[in-house]
Structures are given as C-alpha cells and as structure tokens.
Amino acid sequence: MGPVQAVDQPPMAQTTSVPAAGHVLARPSASLAPRIVILGGGFAGVTTALELAKRCAGVLPVHITLISDQNFFLFTPMLAEAATGAVESRHILYPIRPLCGAWGIEFGEMWVEALDLDRRRILARHRRSPARQQVHYDALIIALGATPNVGMAPGAAEHALTFKGAGDAVQIRNRVIDLFEAAALTDDPWVRQRLLTFVVVGAGHAGTELMAALEELTRGILLRHFESIPKDSVRLVLVGSAVLPQTATNLAAYAKEQLLARGIELETNRAGKVTEEGLTLQDGRLIPSACVIWTAGNRVSLVVADLPVAKTKDGRLLVNEFFKVKGPAACTPWATMRRRRVRTPGLRTWPRHR
Ligand SMILES: Cc1cc2nc3c(=O)[nH]c(=O)nc-3n(C[C@H](O)[C@H](O)[C@H](O)COP(=O)(O)OP(=O)(O)OC[C@H]3O[C@@H](n4cnc5c(N)ncnc54)[C@H](O)[C@@H]3O)c2cc1C
Numbered sequence: 060m061g062p063v064q065a066v067d068q069p070p071m072a073q074t075t076s077v078p079a080a081g082h083v084l085a086r087p088s089a090s091l092a093p094r095i096v097i098l099g100g101g102f103a104g105v106t107t108a109l110e111l112a113k114r115c116a117g118v119l120p121v122h123i124t125l126i127s128d129q130n131f132f133l134f135t136p137m138l139a140e141a142a143t144g145a146v147e148s149r150h151i152l153y154p155i156r157p158l159c160g161a162w163g164i165e166f167g168e169m170w171v172e173a174l175d176l177d178r179r180r181i182l183a184r185h186r187r188s189p190a191r192q193q194v195h196y197d198a199l200i201i202a203l204g205a206t207p208n209v210g211m212a213p214g215a216a217e218h219a220l221t222f223k224g225a226g227d228a229v230q231i232r233n234r235v236i237d238l239f240e241a242a243a244l245t246d247d248p249w250v251r252q253r254l255l256t257f258v259v260v261g262a263g264h265a266g267t268e269l270m271a272a273l274e275e276l277t278r279g280i281l282l283r284h285f286e287s288i289p290k291d292s293v294r295l296v297l298v299g300s301a302v303l304p305q306t307a308t309n310l311a312a313y314a315k316e317q318l319l320a321r322g323i324e325l326e327t328n329r330a331g332k333v334t335e336e337g338l339t340l341q342d343g344r345l346i347p348s349a350c351v352i353w354t355a356g357n358r359v360s361l362v363v364a365d366l367p368v369a370k371t372k373d374g375r376l377l378v379n380e381f382f383k384v385k386g387p388a389a390c391t392p393w394a395t396m397r398r399r400r401v402r403t404p405g406l407r408t409w410p411r412h413r
Contacts, residue, residue, distance in 0.1 A: 099127055113162065132153045144280075201363065203359075208356030220352045255294060256347060261298070269352065296323070
C-alpha cells in the first residue's frame with residue numbers, strides 16, 4: 060500500500076507531452092471481451108468493479124480496469140475517529156490491489172487528467188511519472204467522487220484544513236496536538252485562547268461528527284495531559300446554518316442538543332473568509348483560531364467539470380435511472396452520484412444513494 064499523504068491531490072509532473080511507455084492499461088486487444096474502465100477507488104468505484112467481476116465471472120468475458128489516484132480504499136465513516144486517534148489511521152485503509160487481483164481486475168494507480176468521450180480514451184498518469192497514458196475503453200464508469208468546496212470562501216483553500224482524505228485525518232490530529240503544545244508554553248490568555256479555538260465550517264454529517272470527535276480529543280483526552288492549561292481554555296465552534304440539515308428533524312434536534320450540552324458553540328452566521336488570524340464571519344466578527352477545518356459544500360472533480368455533457372447547476376452529471384450520463388448513447392459513460400436525488404426531465408426522481 061502506498062504512503063498516506065497529507066495532501067491527497069498529487070503534485071503533477073511538469074512535462075505533459077511525453078508519450079506513454081511501459082505497461083499500458085486496457086490496451087486494445089484482439090479478444091472480443093469489452094474493456095470496461097472504472098475511474099475512482101472509493102465506495103462506488105471499488106464496489107462496481109467487484110460486483111461486475113463477480114456477475115460476469117464464467118458468464119460474460121469482460122476486461123475490467125480500475126483506475127484511482129490511490130491504491131487503497133478509505134473507509135470515510137471512521138475518518139473522524141482516525142483524526143482524533145480513536146482508531147489507528149491505517150486501520151481505515153484497505154489495499155485495493157489484492158481485492159482486484161482476486162477477481163482478475165486490472166488496477167492502475169494514476170491521476171486521471173482528462174476524458175475524451177468521442178475517442179473513448181482517458182488521459183492519466185502516475186504522480187511520479189512524466190509519461191501520460193492513453194487508456195482506451197469500450198464502456199466507462201465515472202466514480203471520482205467529490206471534494207470539500209474550499210472555493211466557497213476567500214482564503215479557505217490556503218488557510219483551512221479539509222476533511223476528506225486519509226491524509227487530512229493525520230494533518231488534523233497533528234495540528235490539534237501541536238496547538239496544545241504551543242498553548243502549554245504561553246501565559247498570555249489571548250494567545251492561548253486563539254491556539255485552543257477549533258472551528259469546523261459545515262454542520263453536515265462530516266462536520267458535526269468531526270466536531271463531536273474533536274471535543275472528545277481536546278477536552279476528554281488532551282487536557283488531562285497538559286496541567287499548565289486551564290480546563291476551560293478549549294473553545295469549539297461549529298459553523299453552519301443548521302445542524303445536520305439533511306437529516307430527519309428529530310435526529311437533527313437531538314444532535315444539536317447534544318452538541319450544546321457538550322459546550323460546543325453553534326454559529327449560524329455564514330463563513331466570510333479564512334485568514335491566518337482565523338475565521339471571519341459574514342457579519343464581520345472574527346473567530347481567532349489557528350485551526351479552521353472546512354467541510355462545507357462539495358465540488359465535483361475537475362475532470363467531470365470539463366465534460367461536455369448535461370449537468371446540474373452545481374456541476375454534477377445528470378444521469379437516467381440506469382445511472383447513464385445523459386447524452387448521445389454511443390459515447391456517454393455511466394456515473395455514480397452522492398447524496399443527491401437525480402431529476403431527469405420526463406423521468407421520475409430517483410432515490411437517495413447513500
Ligand atoms: C468524513 C466523512 C464521513 C462520512 N461518513 C459517512 C457515513 O457514515 N455514511 C455514509 O453513507 N457516507 C458517509 N460519508 C460519505 C461517503 O464517504 C461518500 O458518499 C462516498 O465516499 C462517496 O463515494 P464515491 O466512491 O462516490 O467517492 P469517493 O469516496 O470520494 O471516491 C472517489 C475516488 O476517486 C479518486 N479520485 C478522485 N479524482 C481522481 C482523479 N482525477 N484521478 C484518479 N482518481 C481520482 C479519489 O481519490 C477516491 O479514491 C462520509 C464522508 C466523509 C468525508
């Protein structure tokens with residue numbers, strides 16, 4: 060399994076025109092087996108690859124290729140626990156290669172740069188390689204997921220931490236412990252207050268879960284080990300118009316009650332900008348903090364954003380009831396979706412996929 064990186068998006072090699080060399084994935088073959096290429100090694104991509112392989116085994120000859128930028132599968136439901144150390148971060152990662160190998164699925168760890176739907180090819184490369192590969196397919200499944208939308212507020216991309224990848228969990232934990240160490244060395248209450256103020260922007264599932272876990276880590280565990288830090292020094296602020304807005308109202312109300320009971324501040328004013336000083340709300344108030352974590356909103360992969368096919372207003376691919384992207388039947392791929400109902404004109408609304 061490859062290293063867990065603090066930044067999940069790989070630095071791209073400088074050269075863009077070096078031709079592909081070495082072992083090329085999904086090479087056109089003389090056999091009649093169709094080449095199915097799946098992009099993305101998350102829940103959707105891995106499950107689709109395994110399910111296809113199982114269902115086709117011994118029945119239909121297919122060549123399945125899975126491409127993802129990481130060779131491990133991340134179990135996001137326990138990312139908050141990994142961030143706070145309740146579980147070892149490596150324990151929520153599962154290597155993809157053995158899974159694929161067991162079912163004859165070809166795997167390539169590559170960053171997908173672009174899709175050419177007309178010519179049915181993918182341009183991708185490994186982060187250490189200057190050489191781009193052209194991967195050909197007969198059928199394409201896009202499962203590239205989404206990332207926190209740090210473009211929603213100025214400074215968020217530069218100054219806020221995100222909470223999506225395995226590396227994010229490591230970074231958050233390191234930052235929290237580092238700030239406690241710094242706070243233990245100051246007598247200035249204002250400096251200490253800023254160092255020990257932890258802000259999570261976004262009160263959806265990920266943000267709320269993370270805030271609760273941070274409360275356990277900071278007040279429940281770390282304070283015990285820092286005798287010089289006064290017990291009431293930790294400030295926790297969850298920023299969002301509502302707690303768990305996508306959840307049933309009684310559960311959301313219960314979660315809100317629990318957060319307040321644990322001394323977590325709920326800030327309903329919108330986030331304005333993030334700077335080195337902390338988070339400034341849209342009403343102008345500054346929450347001084349050296350740890351702002353951004354979980355609000357989602358944005359689709361740039362590869363998807365560039366595709367010349369039908370999309371929703373926020374850039375997601377429009378699919379029909381078979382998850383087929385809307386467009387000319389001959390060249391359109393299939394796509395998976397995340398926590399959204401799908402509306403296609405003239406068709407029904409399809410249920411949540413979660
Ligand atoms: C902290 C957290 C907790 C969550 N908890 C829950 C929960 O308890 N229950 C629940 O149902 N859902 C939960 N979710 C949501 C769930 O994780 C997502 O719905 C799910 O991950 C979506 O799966 P996916 O395969 O579509 O996308 P992803 O899991 O995002 O997978 C996309 C994959 O594509 C790869 N990729 C992206 N771009 C490229 C590229 N250009 N080239 C190559 N590879 C690329 C990514 O590295 C990733 O491996 C949680 C999410 C988070 C962040």
